[in-house]
Amino acid sequence: MEFEWIKIPYSLLTLFIVVNYGLLMTAFIAKIAARVGRRHGIPIYQNYIDLIKNYGLRSSITHGVMFYLGPVFRLSGGVGLLLFVPSIYGSEMFSNLSFAGDLILALYFIFFGTLGMALGAAESGSPHSAIGITRGLSQVTAAELPMALAVFSVALQYETLSITEIVAAQQGSVLNWTLFTNPLAVVAAMMAFLGSMMRPPFDVVLAPQEIPIGPPTEYHSSYLALMQTNRVIFPVAKVVIYTNLFFGGATNWPIFFLKVFLIYMVSAFVGVAFPRFRVEQSIRWFLIWAMPLGILAILLV
């Protein structure tokens, strides 16, 4: 558990794999969602084009220093989160930079990007950004609660905060997964997961056309490109944590891809089938449905 220089290229490799996988997977899921609506949907490579286009825009404006730094915070949060968590169990190569801290670090680092992004968006002075942030923060804090409870339940279950050890404890059989040993925690966590994916019914934060698109209203060009990059890294990083904590981790890349995809699909499934909650509705939903499960999970461990 110490730093070696070789970890840097290894981490970059992880990053590369995850970025590409994320770009393709999100496009693929968008395509699936389109097919649900009997549309063709975007080309599978559309995300790359959008990304290039946004990097390739010629002009941009800035509202100030924090506005400029916001996307940097955002992406640092995503990349950091990805790298603080081991991607592939049992692989020294893809344990990334997890020597720096344990599960708690990952959990709290989630907020790093959120905070920086919120600061940046707020400096734009657009009330729509601020409203979006309000909604986002309100909702995410409520969603974070069952998540924290579930995670803690798992930590208590395995009596460790080290992600690697938690994964290790789930090896051997599918029945060793937390999904089966502690189903309440997993259900609570998955409910929280829905809340943090910005998909219906929890997408009132962005609420396109209403406020116009929430926090990123003022972001464009390369700022937006950075945020799009984060948009593919961050959910994957989050799903990696879920995989590790609840679904037995991944011992190689194909399993990794599969599990990440399937977990991600859960929110897509729910998303295409449900309308949007207002913020206070979603807060209540998390507190009434998800939190008791989390509490039970902790009490019963």
Added chain:
Amino acid sequence: MKEELEKRIVKGPDGIEFEVEPLRDYYCEAAPTVMPQAYSKIIEGFFNWARAESLWILGFGTGCGAIEMRPLMTPRFDAYRYGVQWRPTPRQSNLFIISGYLSVKTLKRAIRSYEQMQNPKYVIGLGSCTINGGMYWDSYNTIKCLDDYLPVDLYIAGCMPRPEALLAGFEELKKLIRAGKAEGANQYAENFEWYKANQKKVILDWDMPDYNW
């Protein structure tokens, strides 16, 4: 001049009075500049390809044409497969479809939105009204000639054109972009004075800065 834009004397918390001039203090006064292309032709071509394949439309419908755009999202037309999508904020859009007649009041908003988009940006005029006023040719309150006010890349004629015509228009626009001929934003910056003069001629209560960043 609207009351909220007039110069006003304000007293600071320390009791010292000073003047606030909203147009100067609250708005960036810089004029738009012509944005150079990328260093090399190849990169610019590559970017143009990406721009062409990723058309983000500003969700701003001005006339009857607004209703023609909705079907594009439906399974029947599904414009997404062409890399087209709608964005709710001008900052992130690069295609502005003027979808029908523009009253003077709407023109002001259209100009503001157009100027808030980032270079390069494209304008499509949809329907006869944008071309020559169409059935509103003698109206006291609609403009008859869009390209006097905004640099239009492409007109789609008809009253109203059907969604298929729009899809065809997108394809035409893509060709223009890939050919590097869709430089409306730079054109606008180059002929800024002329555009402004035209705009101010019809917009009698000009209550915003010359360029809305």
Added chain:
Amino acid sequence: MVSAVYIIIAALAAAFILGFLKEQWRGLAYVITLAALAFMSWVSAGWVWALGWQGAEAVDILTAGTEPPFAINLRMGLPEAVLTLLVNLTGLLSALYLKEVLFRLGRRSLVVLLIAIMALSGIILTRDIFNLFVFFELVVISTGGLILLSDDVQSNSRALSAGFKYLIASQIISVLLLVGIIFAYHATGTLNIDGMAGADLMALQGGVIAFFLMFIAIVAELKPFPANGWALDIYESAHPAFSAIFSAATGAAALYAVDKLLLIGGVSWLPVATAIGIVTFVVSNTLALSQSNDRRLLGYSSIAQIGLVFTVLGQRDILGDDYYYIAFGVLIAHAVGKAGLYWLSGLVAGRGLTDWSALRGHPLLIFAFLTFVFLLVGLPPFPGFYAKWELARYLAAEGRLALLALILFGALIEAGYLFRWFGYIIKRERPAQGVVSDPLKQVVIFAAVVAGWAMAFLWGELSGRANLLLALPLLFALAFLLLEWLPAWFKNIVAISGLVGYFAMTYTEYDPLRLIFIIIFTLGGALTLLASFHTSGKRIGFYPGAMLMYAGLVMLIRATDSFDFFAAWELLTIGSYFLILRGKHSEPHALSYAIFSLAGAFSILAGFALAADGAVHFTIQSLSEVATPLAPWVFILLAVGFMTKTAAIGLHIWLPGAHAEAETDVSPMVSGILLKAGLYGLMMLMLGMGIQELHGIKLNYVMLWIGALSALLGNLMAIFEEDAKRLLAYSSIGQMGYALFGLALMNHLGWLMALMFVINHYIYKSMLFMSVGGVAKRTGTRDMYRMGGLITLMPLSFIAVMIGIIAVSGVPPLSGFGGRWIFYNAIMSSEYRLPMLIIFLSVPVAFLYLFRLIHTIFLGQLKDEHRRIKEAPFWLILPQMIYVACLLVFALVPGIALRHVDRYLNDFFPNGGLGWDGLLITSQYGYWSPINIMIIIGVIFMLLFFWLLFVNRKAQKVKQFNIVFSAERPYRPETTHFAWNFFAPYRKALGFMVQPFVTLFWNTITDFLHAAANLVRRLYTGNGQTYAYHLLLFVVVVFFVRMGV
């Protein structure tokens, strides 16, 4: 030694001589009177010196040359000497004070005054019961005469009618007394008090009733509730100098008469005394709550204080050798304080309490006022404080807990209205009529002040403990009183060097735990004081208050004995009260702070008293030796006291206002530093007593819940707050909740986390309060929604706030994360899961208010009127930048502080410490490497930043209205800044949790007290006849209660 009988002779002689003087020779008459009074005082003083210091024996003076019972005898012992000195000095000073009046009234009034003083001395000296009666009647007549004479100049009949009511009451009293005396004489055949006591009056036939009559008559002179309407009227209407005598001297004399009488009655009458005393004390104080007339309020207070001394007299059976120490402690404090206040009231033109704000321009008079109030409330270092402490010790040891509770309750109410009054003086608008300037009167007042401080020193010396007035920190703080004429910057330098110097002098003496606290208190205090350089002028009153608080804090850490600990606690409470009171609108908040803190302090007092179980010296360490049935109660009392300071939920309502309304540089002191005192107390308590159980409930489990609820509700209340400083204040409640939770976990990591919170909270909360204070100073408002967009104008403040909120929220890589990491590891090993859930709920909530803080102030839309404001003053920014540096250093190497504490905690919690392994910190469950985290995040961030700079190098800087506004343009910044009711959805979903139930609860209590007071005081109808009814009713009730039992 001059015989004590000369006290009486001198007065009589002088009065006699005055009779021969011509009416016009007023000067001479006055001088003779003064000389006589001075002589009388001198004689008493001589006796005090002889008996007190030189060990002389008490002397009996046989007036007729024969032994009692055949003649009247006087006795001069130490109590008599002290009391006569008190009476004579009061007389002398009042005579000086009354110079103008006495000159006008002429020699007749001088005679009456002399007779009054002489009679009072007589009451004290005589050992003959009938003689006592005579002296009492003399007092009545002279008092009546004084009122009658002085009525010529007063245009109204108020004093006159009061005097008549007094005469009515005294007629009844004299009838009772005489009948009692004659039957007592009949039973025992003697009039001598000692003789009667020796003859065992109570055993004789009819003796009980005879004694009852005498006893109740003299008790009635003490103005017991409710038979005291006449006295209140006199207090209200008479000349203040006379009221001073009436309150200080007459009260003292009557008390001593009762004391003598109780010799006859014996132990069985003590409960009666106690009951009457305590009822009077509590009820009168309560009634005083709703008074608005200053002199009447002082009247109620006088009656209450006499009731308190009477209660002490009732404890004679248990107080042993300390009986006189305690009784005189209370009595002298009362006498000096009350006389002083009455004299002071003569300088104030208006009669309403708020009219006393006229004193504000006179720091010396305010100092005098404070001295008197301190004396009355019994705050250190004054005699009442020592007396209170010892009394509580005895009461607790004897199990008289209800009495102790009532005494403390009464004292709390008294402190409440006195501090409220002080708040009026400092904060209310000054009335048109100023202060009467009369040098002579001021001299008299300052004589009382000097006497008060002398008594403080004396009681300290007599206490058998370390004299508080010799404690270096306290002296240092008091020295600032003498420096008040100097400019603030100079005093600031002295204060800072004092704090730093004290640390340098003593830092080797502490264990790691205390070292952390002492560093925060001294060096941290010095750092916050840096901010005080931004003020100008003299800042009168700031430094004594601030340094008093720091002195208390330092003494708290150094205290080993419970007494020192408690004294330090009181000192820091008072000091911080003064600091808080300085805020512009802080009057009500400072008051509620004072009341809650004093209530907490009393709880601590009771706890220590209970724990000591009568032991004179009780060290903090010996808390661990408290036996089981008592231990949980001790624990509860102490914990409640300490939790008042940390503003645990339910006891928190004082905090938001107090912290928010305080001055810019005071908020960090009272928030960042002062709150830690409560935590320190809790640590000492829990280290000593460990886990206690009551009825099978573990008390630390209860504290876990309190901590968790504080954290949750504090945070929730913070997110709905519009006022930036109140937001921070509520946040403090939440943060203290975490720390309390950590402590209550009672495991190694929980404590480590609490200490981490101690350090972190000090740094970031001080920093945030300074930044926000600086912003509020520049913008002239604390409402966040009125600000906005200040980032470019106040960049350094912004940086401080940003670093602060990252640290508070616990986001890596700053130091707050360390706290969270330890916290999670701590709860991993704890079996308490339910309260933990609440903590989980509260953690993300913190994120909301922090974001709101930075967003609404620094981001968003800049307002018209703020376009020209500048960065906060240099001296406010400097400490903030130091704090930023501290945070970064502490984030990188938390080990510098925590390693040592971690090792130290091993002594108490041997299991579950952290491993400090190079860069890596490991626990049983997880690991964490602060430097690595910092580097990784830093590298990623910088790389991405440069990448963005590269692709986005030509960004056009735009202004605040260049935003997407749905194709419109913003109207005004005020309507564009989204700030007010920022978390409206949260309020919709969770607003029900922050309904002000606690405030409602406390308001109901105070309203009830006020309403009850208002109702009960209707008893005093003003009709002399009704008062006579009261008196007789009182007699009858006491009789039946006593005899019926």
Added chain:
Amino acid sequence: MRELLESLTTPYSLTDPVEQRPDLAFVTAGRGQLRPLLMHLRDKEGFTHLVILTAVDWLEEGEFQLTYLLSDRTHGRDIGVRVMIPRDEATMESIHDIWPTAATYQRELREMFGIDFPGSTRLNEDFILEGWADIPPYRRDFDTLKYADETYKQRPGRETRDPAQHMKEQLYPDGK
């Protein structure tokens, strides 16, 4: 409906009662009678809803006709009250205190017809036109084509045809 008209005619001296449908009628009231009539209709007869307030320009008569269309929802009937006001002194009492929505209609009438309603809220603020400087465009003496030609650049080459004629030529090119 008829009873209603009959009962109203005399007290409010109404003229030209027209019962267009069983549930719709129009009457003409004097300028001074309008307010008491509307109050009566609203409070006594149940016409709680102001459907529209609009105007007609009778250029030749030199009058504006204001039409207040009220609706009685419980009985499903409407009544239109017409008031004729002189064109050269186009001022009418505001009824925004009776129906707050009337303020918006009045604002529109002010802008489009130049009819003044003293006391109506936000009356003089721009409603649809921004910065209009000419005579109100809905007045019939305003020549909209002339204005458009003067103000806006017409794209050259525009042709105008009679739609009926044009379609005929398109569909039946052989002229049958």
Added chain:
Amino acid sequence: MIAQLAMATGFALILIGFYGALTNRNILRMIVAFSVANTGVHLVLVAVGYMNGRTAPILDSAVSATEAVTRIIDPVPQALVLTAIVIGMGVTALMLAFAYKLYEKKRSLDIGKFTELRW
């Protein structure tokens, strides 16, 4: 017997006095009532000291110093009563002076009129 009678009378007087003082609103009547009560007290004092068949404690030709112990009654109550009478008179005088002054101020002797100070 006489002593008991006197004492009973004394107590009766005290009670009458108190009753009078508590029921009469007129200040002068109250003063008179108190005087009555005082007289009662004095009577009680004397009655307590009284011993049957003895003479006044005056040492003159009638009673010599040597036989005083057996012939005279207890002198102490006598002394007390003298003092008490003096004091009582002083207080009564004072009260009358107050009454006079009070009447001067308000032209009334009703005790209920002097209630400016209360609560």
